[in-house]
Amino acid sequence: MANKAITSRDVDFAKWYTDVVRAAKLADYSNVKGCTVFEPNGYAIWEKMQAVLDKMFKETGHKNVYMPVLIPENLMKKEGELINGFAPEVAWVTIGGNKELEERMCIRPTSETLFSDYYSNKVRSYRDLPLKYNQWCNVMRWEKETRPFLRSREFLWQEGHTVHETSMEAELETKNMLETYKTFFEDYLAIPVITGKKTEKEKFAGAEYTLTVEALMYSGVSLQSGTSHYFGQKFSKAYDIKFSNRQNELEYVYQTSWGVTTRMIGALIMVHSDDDGLVLPPKIAPTQVMIIPIGESEEVKTFCDGVYTKLKEKNISVEVDLTEKSPGFKFAEAEVNGIPVRIEIGARDLENNEITIARRDTKEKIKLNKNIDIVKAVEEVMNDIQNNLFERAKKRRDELTYECHKLEEVERIMNTKPGFVKAMWCGDEACEVKMKEIRGTKSRCILENETAIDDKCIVCGKEAKHLVVWGIQY
Numbered sequence: 180m181a182n183k184a185i186t187s188r189d190v191d192f193a194k195w196y197t198d199v200v201r202a203a204k205l206a207d208y209s210n211v212k213g214c215t216v217f218e219p220n221g222y223a224i225w226e227k228m229q230a231v232l233d234k235m236f237k238e239t240g241h242k243n244v245y246m247p248v249l250i251p252e253n254l255m256k257k258e259g260e261l262i263n264g265f266a267p268e269v270a271w272v273t274i275g276g277n278k279e280l281e282e283r284m285c286i287r288p289t290s291e292t293l294f295s296d297y298y299s300n301k302v303r304s305y306r307d308l309p310l311k312y313n314q315w316c317n318v319m320r321w322e323k324e325t326r327p328f329l330r331s332r333e334f335l336w337q338e339g340h341t342v343h344e345t346s347m348e349a350e351l352e353t354k355n356m357l358e359t360y361k362t363f364f365e366d367y368l369a370i371p372v373i374t375g376k377k378t379e380k381e382k383f384a385g386a387e388y389t390l391t392v393e394a395l396m397y398s399g400v401s402l403q404s405g406t407s408h409y410f411g412q413k414f415s416k417a418y419d420i421k422f423s424n425r426q427n428e429l430e431y432v433y434q435t436s437w438g439v440t441t442r443m444i445g446a447l448i449m450v451h452s453d454d455d456g457l458v459l460p461p462k463i464a465p466t467q468v469m470i471i472p473i474g475e476s477e478e479v480k481t482f483c484d485g486v487y488t489k490l491k492e493k494n495i496s497v498e499v500d501l502t503e504k505s506p507g508f509k510f511a512e513a514e515v516n517g518i519p520v521r522i523e524i525g526a527r528d529l530e531n532n533e534i535t536i537a538r539r540d541t542k543e544k545i546k547l548n549k550n551i552d553i554v555k556a557v558e559e560v561m562n563d564i565q566n567n568l569f570e571r572a573k574k575r576r577d578e579l580t581y582e583c584h585k586l587e588e589v590e591r592i593m594n595t596k597p598g599f600v601k602a603m604w605c606g607d608e609a610c611e612v613k614m615k616e617i618r619g620t621k622s623r624c625i626l627e628n629e630t631a632i633d634d635k636c637i638v639c640g641k642e643a644k645h646l647v648v649w650g651i652q653y
Contacts, residue, residue: 182455182515192398197327199448202515203457206327213325213332217441220516221328223465224444225335229315231367231463232337232439235359241311241339246293248316249284254292258417261291264384268320270332286319291385291410291436294340295418302432304423305344311352313339328445329402329653336440342420342432346411349433353409356437357390360405368443369460369569370394370450371576372404373599373648375624380608383436387411393623393648395576396449399597401623401650404446407437445653450572451540457517458539460568461561468497468557469513473506473525483524486534486553493554495561514539519564520557540564540571582632586617589637589649593618597651601626603643605636613638614649623648 184202188195200206205221217225233243249272255262262269270286273279287293298310315337322330339356343349357374364370372392382389383406392405414420415431424430451458461467468490472483483499490497500509506523513521521537528534529549536545538560547556579598583589589600597618604610604622614620614637626646636643 182511185454185456185515187454188397188452195454196445196448199452199456200327203517205444205448205457208325208327213322215325215327215331217335220465221444224447224459224463225441227463227465228443229337232359232363233315235363236313236337236339239311239355239359241313241341243314244312245314245316246287246290246297248287250287250290250292251282251284253282254296255285257292258295258385258414260413261289261385265289265320268322270319270321287316288318288320289436289438290314290316290318290338290340291414292418294436295414295420295434298342298415298432299418299420302342302420302422305425308344308422308432309341309348309352311339311341313337326445326653328441328448334441336438338436338438340434340436342415342434344422344424344432346433349411349435350409353390353407353435353437356435357392357405357407360392360407360437360439363439364392364394364404364443364446365569367460367462368447368450369462369565369572370404370446371569371573373624373626375626375648377406377624378608378611378622378647380611381622383408385410385413387413391624393599393650394446394450395579395599395650396446396653397575398449399579399651400449400653401599402442402446402449402653403623404443405437405439408435410434410436451568452517456515458568459517459519460565461519462565464496464517464519466496466498466516466518467561468495468520468522469509469518470497470499470522470524471506471509471513472499472501473523473528476526478529479524479526482529482549486522486524489554490557493558495554495557510537520560522553522557536560538564540567583637584633586614586637589614589620590617593620593651599623600649601632602637602647602649603631603633603635604645604647605639605641606644607636607639607641610636610638619651620649621652623650623652 185198186194204218207216209216265288271283273283319333364372372394377389386408390407394402394404412431420432421429472479523535533546534549583602
């Protein structure tokens with residue numbers, strides 16, 4: 180039976196999303212317009228994401244740093260494309276204390292300028308390179324609408340900024356970080372993604388090119404989930420980041436940047452969750468197992484403690500619900516919070532030499548002998564849940580991925596059952612603009628290693644240059 184506090188996702192997907200966020204106590208709106216409060220359940224997911232990604236970054240030679248939150252206007256203006264691209268979203272500080280500032284400063288929308296300014300003072304020789312830095316921080320962009328985790332004026336993210344001796348090394352970094360994100364999404368978040376290159380119109384302001392991770396939500400709407408940018412020497416020339424190369428000649432460094440945000444929590448919700456609340460893959464769930472004692476008997480409590488200890492010793496994130504709530508309420512609470520595995524243990528169960536394991540993904544309840552190797556049983560169930568969530572999401576994505584040869588087909592799909600549309604494109608920005616007239620459909624990425632499905636542009640009929648994935652976006 181669906182949770183009565185949650186609107187059906189097939190009736191009103193936007194309302195369903197907000198209902199799940201609130202029912203699972205992930206985030207709430209605040210009195211600061213455009214900003215949200217991360218509640219403990221939501222922030223715990225972010226902490227888990229941080230821990231996994233941080234380990235992946237460090238294993239590939241990256242180190243964490245922290246840059247200031249304020250950027251002087253003169254620094255922002257040094258690279259023209261960046262400031263022009265972010266101008267509508269920048270928040271400016273003009274007064275400090277009671278005094279008007281001599282130069283206004285923006286609250287960072289991104290940190291290319293600060294990293295570039297820092298590198299210009301630190302890099303002197305090829306021996307200093309590469310510098311592969313990342314920071315975990317907040318940023319501010321003056322968004323017009325607020326949707327928890329998807330759009331808000333302040334959000335959390337990580338941004339990697341690296342400098343390299345050669346273009347080949349920097350481009351390899353750009354591709355490798357894209358693959359890191361792809362691995363994280365598919366192996367940990369259980370979200371299948373497509374990757375490719377953004378068009379010139381959609382690339383990051385100031386980049387030579389942008390690579391992107393794109394995911395499809397249950398509703399058929401696409402979500403840009405992570406990006407990796409190759410800057411070449413654009414920023415190094417603007418900020419004078421030179422080094423003495425191996426021929427003892429001055430040369431500009433080659434740069435990259437890459438980032439993902441708390442928007443990933445929104446992706447988790449919109450891909451996996453259902454009308455009963457949040458559904459989390461075990462690998463990213465802050466609490467993987469909830470043990471629920473039924474009744475007050477000491478035998479039950481002792482048995483629960485034993486199960487808890489065994490799971491905890493094997494680094495499985497587990498809790499015992501000892502609150503004074505009814506068993507039914509505890510079951511429903513674990514369900515709405517997306518806890519992957521629930522273990523139910525009562526006096527009658529123990530008399531029958533059994534315990535119950537409940538799966539969040541399928542709602543299946545499994546009766547097991549109480550003397551079973553509980554660690555092995557739980558690990559097997561969690562692995563199966565992780566795989567099932569990925570395969571289920573992949574099946575839906577594939578069902579909502581279409582090949583189109585005419586604009587009429589795109590229009591019909593986007594207005595009835597939207598998803599990813601593969602179609603050929605001539606490379607002209609005017610055709611991108613024309614496509615956007617169909618319910619805001621935009622290019623998601625260029626697929627560079629797939630076979631063309633036509634030789635004509637779907638919009639203008641001229642010779643096609645690229646196979647592109649199109650979609651409606653959040």
